[in-house]
Amino acid sequence: MDRLKALGRVLPRVAVAIGAGALLGLAFEPHDHPWLTIIAVPLFLAALNGASAKAGFLIGAGFGITYYAVLVPWLTVIGGDAAIALAILEGLFYAVFGLFATQVLKLKLWMLWIPCLWVATEFAAASIPFGGFPWGRLAWALSDSPVGRLASFVGIPGLSFVVALLGVLVYAVLRLESSMRLRIVALVAGVAIVGGSSLITLSTEGNGKTVTAAMVQGNVPGKGLEFLGRARTVTRNHLAATLDLQKRVEEGTEAKPDVVIWPENSTDIDPFQDPETKADIEEAVKAVGVPILVGAVLDGPGPNERQTTGVVWDPASGPGQIYAKRHPVPFGEYIPFRDQLLPYIKRLEMIGRQTAPGKVPGVMPIRGVTYGDVICFELAYDNVISDVVKGGAQVLVVQTNNATYGGTGQPEQQFAITRMRAIETGRTVLIASTSGISGVIQPTGKVEHKSGQFVRDVYVANVPIRDTETLAIKLGGWPQWILTGLGILGIVLALVARRRRREDGPEAPPAPTRSREKVPA
Structure with a gap:
C-alpha cells in the first residue's frame, strides 16, 4: 500500500517531466521554437524539486526518453526499434541527472550547480558509448537567437550552460520557495544575458583575401545508396551538374570557381579501383x-x-591529399561487436563492410587556401571542429549525404548545427550534400544559400578567408571541462549534505524542566 501511495505521488511528476521533454524536443528544427528551452528546463526542475533521489531517476528518464523521441524521430527510417533504443539510451543520461538534481536543488548555490550538471550530462552523452551522440545539446537550438552569438566566446558547451542557466533563472522567479530578493536577482540576470547578447556584433571580414567555391548537389535517384548501378548514377549526376556549371562559366553567366566541392558519397565506388568511376x-x-x-x-x-x-x-596532378572521416557512425557505418551481433540482428548485414576511422584532422591546403574538411555527422563533435581550425583551416567544408533521411527533419537539424559551428569558429561553412541540404553559411551564422532537398543545386560563392581564432576556439575544451567539474562538485556537495542530514536525524525536542523539590531534614 505504501509503495502504491509513493507511486501515486511520483506519477504526476513524471507526467510533467514528459511534457517538458516534449516541449524541449520541439525547440529544435524542424519545429524551431528555441524559446521553448526556457520553458522546458524550469518545468523539468519543478517536477524534480522535492522528490526523492529514486523518484528523480524515474522523472529524469521520462523527460529524457520523451525528449529524444521528439528530437530524433527520423531514426525510424532505419527502424522503429532503433529509434526506441536510442531514446531509451540517451534518456538514461537524464535519468542520472534527475537522480542527482533532486539533491543538488537543496543546496544554497543550486542556481550555479544545476546548469553545470546539465553540461556534465551533455558531455557524458556526447562521449559514451561508442564515441557518444552529441545531437541533443541545448546550444543547437539557438542558431537564430541573439543568445546563440555567445558561442563565439564560450563555445557550444558554454552556450548550453547559458541556456540551462536561463531556464534556471526562470524557475527561480517562479519557484514558491524563492525570496523576493532572489526573484529580482534572477530576473535582472536573465534580462542582462539576453539583452547583452543582442548587443554582440560578429564580424564577417577576412584577411583581405577571398576564394570562389562551387558546391555541387547532383541529387540521387531515391533515398539512400543501395546497389552498384545506383551508385554510378549518383556519380554521373554530379558529373553532369559540374559540366553544366562549366558551361555557364564559359557563357559568362557564372563566376569561375577556384575549387569545386562534391558531397560525401558522390562516388560510393572506389575510384582507385574502378576505372569507370575514375574516368x-x-x-x-x-x-x-x-x-x-x-x-x-x-x-x-x-x-x-x-x-x-x-x-x-587536381586537373594536372590527379588525386592528392585524402581525408578519412574520423568519427564514423556506430550501427550506421560500422557495427560494434560485429561478430556477436550479426547472428542475431540480420538487418545489420545491410551496413556491409566496416568503416575504419581516419587518424588525422581534415586540414586540406588547396591552391593557397586551407580548408577544414568535416564529413556529415562528425561536425557535431567538438574535437573534430577544433582540430581543423587549430590546424589552420581558413574556410570550413562539410561534405554530407542525408539522402536516407530526406524529408524527416534530420537535414534541417544538421544544417542548424552547422550554423552554430560557423558562429563558434568564425569561419564561412561550405556545405555540399548529395540530395540536400547544401548551402553557404557566413561566419555570423547567417544563411547565404540553402538548397532544397532532392533537387539538383549548384551554387558558386565568393567567401572571405579568415585566419583569426575566436575566443571559443582559443579556449578549446576548457569551458566544458571546468563546467563539468563544477557539476560533479555540486553532486559531491549535495551527497555530503544529504549524509549529514541523515546522521543528524530529526531534531529532538527539548527536555522538560523540573523544579527541585525540597527534601525534608
Whole structure:
C-alpha cells in the first residue's frame, strides 16, 4: 500500500517531466521554437524539486526518453526499434541527472550547480558509448537567437550552460520557495544575458583575401545508396551538374570557381579501383580546370574495411591529399561487436563492410587556401571542429549525404548545427550534400544559400578567408571541462549534505524542566 501511495505521488511528476521533454524536443528544427528551452528546463526542475533521489531517476528518464523521441524521430527510417533504443539510451543520461538534481536543488548555490550538471550530462552523452551522440545539446537550438552569438566566446558547451542557466533563472522567479530578493536577482540576470547578447556584433571580414567555391548537389535517384548501378548514377549526376556549371562559366553567366566541392558519397565506388568511376571524376576535373574535393568511399585499409573520404583531385596532378572521416557512425557505418551481433540482428548485414576511422584532422591546403574538411555527422563533435581550425583551416567544408533521411527533419537539424559551428569558429561553412541540404553559411551564422532537398543545386560563392581564432576556439575544451567539474562538485556537495542530514536525524525536542523539590531534614 505504501509503495502504491509513493507511486501515486511520483506519477504526476513524471507526467510533467514528459511534457517538458516534449516541449524541449520541439525547440529544435524542424519545429524551431528555441524559446521553448526556457520553458522546458524550469518545468523539468519543478517536477524534480522535492522528490526523492529514486523518484528523480524515474522523472529524469521520462523527460529524457520523451525528449529524444521528439528530437530524433527520423531514426525510424532505419527502424522503429532503433529509434526506441536510442531514446531509451540517451534518456538514461537524464535519468542520472534527475537522480542527482533532486539533491543538488537543496543546496544554497543550486542556481550555479544545476546548469553545470546539465553540461556534465551533455558531455557524458556526447562521449559514451561508442564515441557518444552529441545531437541533443541545448546550444543547437539557438542558431537564430541573439543568445546563440555567445558561442563565439564560450563555445557550444558554454552556450548550453547559458541556456540551462536561463531556464534556471526562470524557475527561480517562479519557484514558491524563492525570496523576493532572489526573484529580482534572477530576473535582472536573465534580462542582462539576453539583452547583452543582442548587443554582440560578429564580424564577417577576412584577411583581405577571398576564394570562389562551387558546391555541387547532383541529387540521387531515391533515398539512400543501395546497389552498384545506383551508385554510378549518383556519380554521373554530379558529373553532369559540374559540366553544366562549366558551361555557364564559359557563357559568362557564372563566376569561375577556384575549387569545386562534391558531397560525401558522390562516388560510393572506389575510384582507385574502378576505372569507370575514375574516368567520370577526371572528366569533371578537366572540364572545370580546378581541383574538385570528391567525396569517395575507398576500399581498405584492412580486409572487409572501407573509409569515407574527401579526396583532392587536381586537373594536372590527379588525386592528392585524402581525408578519412574520423568519427564514423556506430550501427550506421560500422557495427560494434560485429561478430556477436550479426547472428542475431540480420538487418545489420545491410551496413556491409566496416568503416575504419581516419587518424588525422581534415586540414586540406588547396591552391593557397586551407580548408577544414568535416564529413556529415562528425561536425557535431567538438574535437573534430577544433582540430581543423587549430590546424589552420581558413574556410570550413562539410561534405554530407542525408539522402536516407530526406524529408524527416534530420537535414534541417544538421544544417542548424552547422550554423552554430560557423558562429563558434568564425569561419564561412561550405556545405555540399548529395540530395540536400547544401548551402553557404557566413561566419555570423547567417544563411547565404540553402538548397532544397532532392533537387539538383549548384551554387558558386565568393567567401572571405579568415585566419583569426575566436575566443571559443582559443579556449578549446576548457569551458566544458571546468563546467563539468563544477557539476560533479555540486553532486559531491549535495551527497555530503544529504549524509549529514541523515546522521543528524530529526531534531529532538527539548527536555522538560523540573523544579527541585525540597527534601525534608
